[in-house]
Amino acid sequence: MVKVVEQVVPRKRRRFNKNKKKAWRKKTNIDDVEENLEEERREERYGGPLEERCDKELLFLDVGEADPKVELKDDDFTFEYTVDKIPEDSCSAKKATKVALKPSSKKHQVKTLKAHQFINGLQGVKPPHKPRLKKDGLSVKMKKKAQLEAKDPKLAKKAVQKLKEIAAANKKRSNRPRTVIRTKFEDDLWTTGADDVTQECNKKGLEDSFIKDIAKHYGIMRKLRPVNVPKCKYVKPSKLKAVRPPHSGASYNPSFTDHQELLQKAISQEESRMRKTERVECLTTQMFPTIDEAPTEETWLQEMSQGLPKAGDEDNEIKEEEEEEEEEEQVDNEQLTVTHKPRNERKTKKQRRKELKEKIAKLKRLGKKEERVRESCVFRVKTYQKEIDEFLELLKTRKHCRIGRHKQRQFMPRCLGRLRFHEEDVVVNLGNELPGSLREVVPAVSLLEERFKNLQRRNMIEPRLPHKMVRKYKLKKTVKRNYKLEFDKIEKMVDSLLE
Numbered sequence: 001m002v003k004v005v006e007q008v009v010p011r012k013r014r015r016f017n018k019n020k021k022k023a024w025r026k027k028t029n030i031d032d033v034e035e036n037l038e039e040e041r042r043e044e045r046y047g048g049p050l051e052e053r054c055d056k057e058l059l060f061l062d063v064g065e066a067d068p069k070v071e072l073k074d075d076d077f078t079f080e081y082t083v084d085k086i087p088e089d090s091c092s093a094k095k096a097t098k099v100a101l102k103p104s105s106k107k108h109q110v111k112t113l114k115a116h117q118f119i120n121g122l123q124g125v126k127p128p129h130k131p132r133l134k135k136d137g138l139s140v141k142m143k144k145k146a147q148l149e150a151k152d153p154k155l156a157k158k159a160v161q162k163l164k165e166i167a168a169a170n171k172k173r174s175n176r177p178r179t180v181i182r183t184k185f186e187d188d189l190w191t192t193g194a195d196d197v198t199q200e201c202n203k204k205g206l207e208d209s210f211i212k213d214i215a216k217h218y219g220i221m222r223k224l225r226p227v228n229v230p231k232c233k234y235v236k237p238s239k240l241k242a243v244r245p246p247h248s249g250a251s252y253n254p255s256f257t258d259h260q261e262l263l264q265k266a267i268s269q270e271e272s273r274m275r276k277t278e279r280v281e282c283l284t285t286q287m288f289p290t291i292d293e294a295p296t297e298e299t300w301l302q303e304m305s306q307g308l309p310k311a312g313d314e315d316n317e318i319k320e321e322e323e324e325e326e327e328e329e330q331v332d333n334e335q336l337t338v339t340h341k342p343r344n345e346r347k348t349k350k351q352r353r354k355e356l357k358e359k360i361a362k363l364k365r366l367g368k369k370e371e372r373v374r375e376s377c378v379f380r381v382k383t384y385q386k387e388i389d390e391f392l393e394l395l396k397t398r399k400h401c402r403i404g405r406h407k408q409r410q411f412m413p414r415c416l417g418r419l420r421f422h423e424e425d426v427v428v429n430l431g432n433e434l435p436g437s438l439r440e441v442v443p444a445v446s447l448l449e450e451r452f453k454n455l456q457r458r459n460m461i462e463p464r465l466p467h468k469m470v471r472k473y474k475l476k477k478t479v480k481r482n483y484k485l486e487f488d489k490i491e492k493m494v495d496s497l498l499e
Contacts, residue, residue: 237459239410244454250427252434252441259431266426417462424453 016027043049047057149155201211220227248254249262289295295303309317413421427444435441455461479487 238413238457240458242454242458252438254434259428262426262428263430266428269423269426413457413463414459416459417464419463419465421456421463424449 017023040049047053050058149159201214247258247262247265249258249260251258254262415421424445429435429444456463
């Protein structure tokens with residue numbers, strides 16, 4: 001039995017080396033280039049491309065066989081032709097006629113189309129006017145007809161019967177059982193059956209929490225329950241203005257106080273940056289000694305020999321150890337005393353009764369004391385009220401502080417990414433750098449950078465920094481074979497010269 005191949009295996013695309021020009025010339029596909037060149041050659045054979053040719057070469061006016069001496073105008077001739085019948089030779093069996101076309105000398109009259117002839121209107125004829133009836137109005141004929149039908153009892157009976165038949169037919173159509181084949185699929189499955197499901201859940205004895213989840217699910221699917229929209233959807237991420245007005249000291253002609261304020265702001269910013277750099281240097285470079293204070297072999301030996309005994313101090317140490325041992329022996333002899341383990345004697349009934357009475361009396365005393373304290377708390381109502389008022393006042397102040405912090409946070413940049421937002425440097429011109437007029441003003445900040453920082457400040461985008469391109473693996477360097485041979489030759493030549 002022969003197997004039919006339904007799908008042909010696609011041919012594998014041939015690959016070739018691209019390191020030589022010879023391979024590029026032989027293996028590259030240049031069919032599209034050849035087609036384009038062939039198209040250009042064909043256009044040149046027909047007189048060049050159409051874009052470069054003038055209108056006189058492409059179009060001409062056929063005026064027939066006219067006298068070349070007579071000057072003719074374009075308006076005297078139109079593209080209409082007359083038909084003249086020229087008889088054939090008498091020798092032909094069938095009579096036939098030749099048709100020749102000659103240009104007519106009449107001017108062309110533009111005629112309106114029949115479809116457009118009523119646009120301008122007919123002369124001397126008014127447009128037809130048909131009176132329209134009102135919404136609930138009837139014509140005279142219709143009124144007379146209705147009056148006659150109302151007088152005739154047979155017609156009235158027929159009309160009533162017809163209305164009854166229509167109502168019965170509509171009722172029958174609504175009560176007709178719907179089949180799966182003839183339904184129009186207009187019912188929504190999510191709208192019908194939700195109550196049945198909850199009833200079944202109640203019958204089966206399921207938990208109320210499970211039924212609530214089902215009702216919530218059906219409510220969302222039927223679009224009866226509104227979807228929870230986040231509160232921040234219609235609120236801007238920041239209340240800062242899109243364009244921040246610059247400081248008055250940044251003007252080309254500022255006042256002395258404004259210029260000094262801006263200058264002080266720039267100085268404080270630079271001081272904070274210097275403090276940070278000094279702190280980093282203190283914790284890194286300054287922790288290690290300099291070259292002058294670096295440890296040597298002598299200092300290392302001195303440090304390592306700390307605590308070790310020297311040659312002259314051995315006898316003194318032996319004497320001190322003997323004295324310490326004698327003192328310890330004397331102390332041990334003084335502290336030696338004989339003690340016996342106390343015996344646990346059994347308590348008598350009298351002792352047990354006495355302990356029980358003391359315990360009961362102690363409990364009674366504690367109960368009376370608690371009752372006295374509880375009764376005395378009635379006289380401390382004012383103090384309690386004062387404490388409650390102070391606590392409520394504290395809650396109110398905390399709430400005001402929280403609201404204030406929330407409002408202040410709306411004007412501050414948030415931490416949207418792993419980086420924090422840093423304000424750009426304050427640009428300030430010194431007194432001798434201030435321009436004399438508006439014509440000499442030079443932009444101090446790039447507009448693109450300023451807008452980019454503004455978007456970060458308004459929480460539109462997260463703070464970003466330019467990333468450096470870091471290679472995951474080091475580049476492998478190889479020397480070409482031809483170069484390697486040349487290098488070997490050069491090395492041999494150098495060795496021979498040195499020898």
